[in-house]
Amino acid sequence: MDSSLFVVLLAFYIVVNSSAFLAFAYDKHKARNNGWRISEGTLLVLAFLGPFGAYGAMRMFRHKTQKIKFYLVPLFLVLHISGMIYLAAMELNLI
DSSP: OOHHHHHHHHHHHHHHHHHHHHHHHHHHHHHHTTOOOOOHHHHHHHHHHOHHHHHHHHHHHTOSSSOGGGGHHHHHHHHHHHHHHHHHHHHTTOO
16 A cells, blocks of 8 residues: 555544544533433444544543443444454455
């Protein structure tokens, strides 16, 4: 992969994970203050796209940890890690 494309994709990935983290943190803040909340569907989409940020926020703020559908977040994390390992193996010509 071209190094400039890698840098762009990495920057995008960091932004998406940061956005997921901030969305979960904001939703927790609004939950404490009885404010307008982010829909669970939106949070799950953000978790699918940025599972590192979502999982980190879930743990840090103890948010959505009891909701069954949010058990998907660790699964999304495993899928992303597996994809990264696969892409790295392909890049190193191991596959």
